[in-house]
Amino acid sequence: MQGFWSGKRVTVTGGAGFLGQHVVRRLRSYGAEVYVPRKRDYDLTTLDAALRCLLEHPCDMLIHAAAYYGGIGINVHEPGRLYYQNLVMGANLMEAARLAKVAKVVNIGTACSYPGYLEGHLREEDLWAGPCHASVVNYGLTKKMLAVQGLAYKKQYGLDSIHLILTNLYGPGDSYNPERSHVVAALIRKWVEAELARAPSIEVWGTGKPIREFLYVEDCADAIVLAAERYQDTAMPLNIGTGKGTSIRELVETINDLTGYAGTITWNTDKPDGAAMKVLDVSRMDAPDRPAPGPGQDHRLVPGPQGRGRRQMVIASRSRQGTARS
Numbered sequence: 254m255q256g257f258w259s260g261k262r263v264t265v266t267g268g269a270g271f272l273g274q275h276v277v278r279r280l281r282s283y284g285a286e287v288y289v290p291r292k293r294d295y296d297l298t299t300l301d302a303a304l305r306c307l308l309e310h311p312c313d314m315l316i317h318a319a320a321y322y323g324g325i326g327i328n329v330h331e332p333g334r335l336y337y338q339n340l341v342m343g344a345n346l347m348e349a350a351r352l353a354k355v356a357k358v359v360n361i362g363t364a365c366s367y368p369g370y371l372e373g374h375l376r377e378e379d380l381w382a383g384p385c386h387a388s389v390v391n392y393g394l395t396k397k398m399l400a401v402q403g404l405a406y407k408k409q410y411g412l413d414s415i416h417l418i419l420t421n422l423y424g425p426g427d428s429y430n431p432e433r434s435h436v437v438a439a440l441i442r443k444w445v446e447a448e449l450a451r452a453p454s455i456e457v458w459g460t461g462k463p464i465r466e467f468l469y470v471e472d473c474a475d476a477i478v479l480a481a482e483r484y485q486d487t488a489m490p491l492n493i494g495t496g497k498g499t500s501i502r503e504l505v506e507t508i509n510d511l512t513g514y515a516g517t518i519t520w521n522t523d524k525p526d527g528a529a530m531k532v533l534d535v536s537r538m539d540a541p542d543r544p545a546p547g548p549g550q551d552h553r554l555v556p557g558p559q560g561r562g563r564r565q566m567v568i569a570s571r572s573r574q575g576t577a578r579s
Contacts, residue, residue: 257482259284264312266290266297266346267319271426272361272419275474276318283478288312298338303345307353315350316359316481317343317399322392323433332391339395347402351412358403358414359481362490364466364533365389366397366418374534377418377490400490407487415484417477420494420533424470437467440505444512454517458524461502466494466532476538494533 263280267273268289280287288310290297295306297319307315321338328335343360350358367375369386380400385393403414423437431439447455476493484491505518 257283258478260286261314262286262288262310262312263314263316264288264290264307264310265316265318266342267317267361270318271428272422272470272473272477273318274426275424275471276316276477279474279478297342297345299341300345300348303342303349304352307349307355311353312355314357314359314481315346315355316361316477317346318361318477320361320392320396324431324439325388326432328388328391336391336395339392340398343395343399344402347399347406347412347414350414351406351410356413357481358412359477360396360399360403360414360416361477362396362399362416362418363393364418364420364492364494364531365393367393367531372528372530374496374532375492376534377492377537380418380490403487413485414487415480416487416490417480417484418490418492418533419473420466420468420492422470422473423467426470436465437504437508440508441512444508444514447516448512448514452516454519455514456519456521457501457505458521459501459526460522461505461520462500463526463528464498464500464530464532465504466496466498467504468494489537492533492535492538494535494538496533496535496539498530498532 258280261284263285265273265277265280265287266289268277268287269291273289277287277289290306290310295302297303297306319342321335321342323331323335347358347360364375366385367380368383369389370383371379380397384390385397400416403412403416406412407414421437422435427438428434429438429442431442434442443455446452473493480491480493502520509518
């Protein structure tokens with residue numbers, strides 16, 4: 254892998270963010286020359302700025318990890334901004350990459366692009382089997398459109414690109430801002446605040462039975478870097494995850510143990526649970542027919558629980574492991 258990246262020029266949008274900073278660190282450790290554009294210098298929601306960025310900082314590969322995102326609050330109160338900024342930023346970067354003759358674009362997508370009604374293990378072939386859930390459509394659909402643009406640009410202009418679909422992330426660098434945090438960080442904040450306030454109880458919505466998937470952010474960065482090198486199929490998006498589910502109750506109990514909270518947990522079963530299970534199908538990610546690895550390397554596209562991953566990429570319950578990565 255190091256030989257592939259040595260001296261390669263890579264631009265990473267969102268490279269100072271939660272996920273992007275880990276991608277940048279990985280790339281630099283492999284010898285890549287990485288540039289991270291900042292909004293104060295380049296407003297990527299305008300085509301002129303996006304093109305100027307890629308012309309002033311020529312690159313062999315563009316990894317588009319930037320996004321305007323947040324929790325339910327942003328989806329409810331800023332649906333227009335959420336939709337517009339993500340849509341035009343992605344479209345502009347693809348067009349700028351074409352004009353600047355970037356060799357390959359890696360677009361970072363999201364599991365909320367999958368049809369809202371789907372449950373179980375979500376396969377890449379089902380991405381267009383229905384509309385996104387109404388609560389996330391303004392974000393999920395804009396990311397999904399990048400897969401369409403990638404295919405269109407491949408057909409007309411020959412631009413190489415891939416579309417990676419990420420599951421829920423957690424780990425170092427996440428935001429604990431209630432408006433922007435991911436589910437694990439949001440729950441950790443809830444527990445820490447309760448502990449500091451010596452609150453007698455914490456309310457959690459639902460029964461805790463729904464199963465979701467969680468991926469440690471540094472493992473996700475490894476996956477993105479490896480996919481950027483090896484995966485070439487513009488026509489087929491690629492799921493990035495563990496393929497393993499964790500119940501919300503299991504997640505809550507793990508955080509409860511790790512924070513040492515002594516109060517009680519109240520499950521408000523009058524609140525909705527949502528889908529019973531949403532986990533990415535990672536069979537394509539784990540397929541053995543990828544380009545042959547070097548001596549001693551794992552054949553899988555992404556090392557993880559099924560391979561030789563450095564970290565357990567799924568939060569483990571007390572009965573299985575006793576600790577969670579944070």
